[in-house]
Amino acid sequence: MIGMCTVREICLIKEWKILAQTPSFIECFGSHNWKIVPRLLGSGIGEAASRSFLDYTASSCAMQCQISPSCQLFRFNAHSSVCDLYDGRGYKEVSNVQGNQFYQRMPDDCVSGRDEWFPEFQACILISKELYSYDGAKTRCESEGKVMMGAEDYQKVLHLMDLINTQYIHVYSRYTGSNTYQWYDGTPVSASLWCPYQPMDDSGCLGVDLALMNWCPAGGLDDIICTDLRQFFCV
Structure with missing residues (x-):
């Protein structure tokens, strides 16, 4: 459990995610x-930092980003103690x-350590780096x-696929029989989204494909x- 941070508190919480075998951190400044x-x-990443600092900690780097109105993201390197603001x-x-x-x-x-925040979609999205079957x-x-x-x-899916540089992704649907599908909310899949002559194989599983020549x-x-192995997004 993570306690609430007061306005002047700085809290560093370090966990270990057993499944992913990677550390996850939270830096709390007030309500942020x-x-x-x-x-x-x-x-x-390829982009240049807006500001850089040497001999920093994760906490001091977070503080610099917090007090910089334009800062949206910061990088801290645990080996070099370099702090970059973006x-x-x-x-x-x-x-x-x-x-x-x-x-x-x-x-x-x-x-x-699990989600990424996308303010343009107002969503916490889990982006899988591993490949899974549809099920x-x-x-x-x-x-x-x-x-x-x-x-x-569909544009949200394309945006996320471009972000992770993939041309194939699993997407959720309800198979209702005989090459018919619905989205999670029960609305039918729009005919305008299908590739030509699809659906055809009556497989019961859908993906977005961007490299079908x-x-x-x-x-x-x-x-x-x-059973195709692809990445996917969880919301």
């Missing part, structure tokens, strides 16, 4: 929680950098008290083999 971004753990969001992993930890200000309901992905989301993201908001050059929904 700075939590680690699991997608970028041990990663480097003014934007949506950075992509471009390299591996040992000791790098990126922190983002998140609401209380985002779980540290495995659905079960993983449910085990975290979430559901696998569907493609009702000539027969679906713009990408779209495809009924996929349920």
Whole structure:
């Protein structure tokens, strides 16, 4: 359990996530929680920092970001004690950098070390770095008290796929029989989202495919083999 931080308190909470075998941290300043971004753990990004500091701790780096109105994200390297502040969001992993930890200000309901906060969607989203079968992905989301993201908001799915640089993703749907599918809320899948001639295989599992070359050059929904291994998003 994580206690509430008072306005002047600075609390550093360090946990160990047994499943992921990675540390997760929370820096609390007043009502703001700075939590680690699991997608970028041990990663480097291509963008230049707006400000950098040497010989810092994670707490002092969080304080610098907190008092900088434009700061949205900070990086602390546990080996070099370098602190970098960033003014934007949506950075992509471009390299591996040992000791790098990126922190983002998140609401209380985002779980540290599991979720990433997307203010444009007002959502705490679990982005899987591992590949799962369709049923495995659905079960993983449910085990975290979430559901696998569907493609009702197709542009949101495309944005997240671009963020993790993938062209294939599982998306949640309800198979209602004979090549018919519904989204989580019971609305039918829009015909405009399907790749040409889809659905065709009556597999019961859906994915978004963006690399189907000539027969679906713009990408779209495809009924996929349920045992295909893909990434996914939980909301």
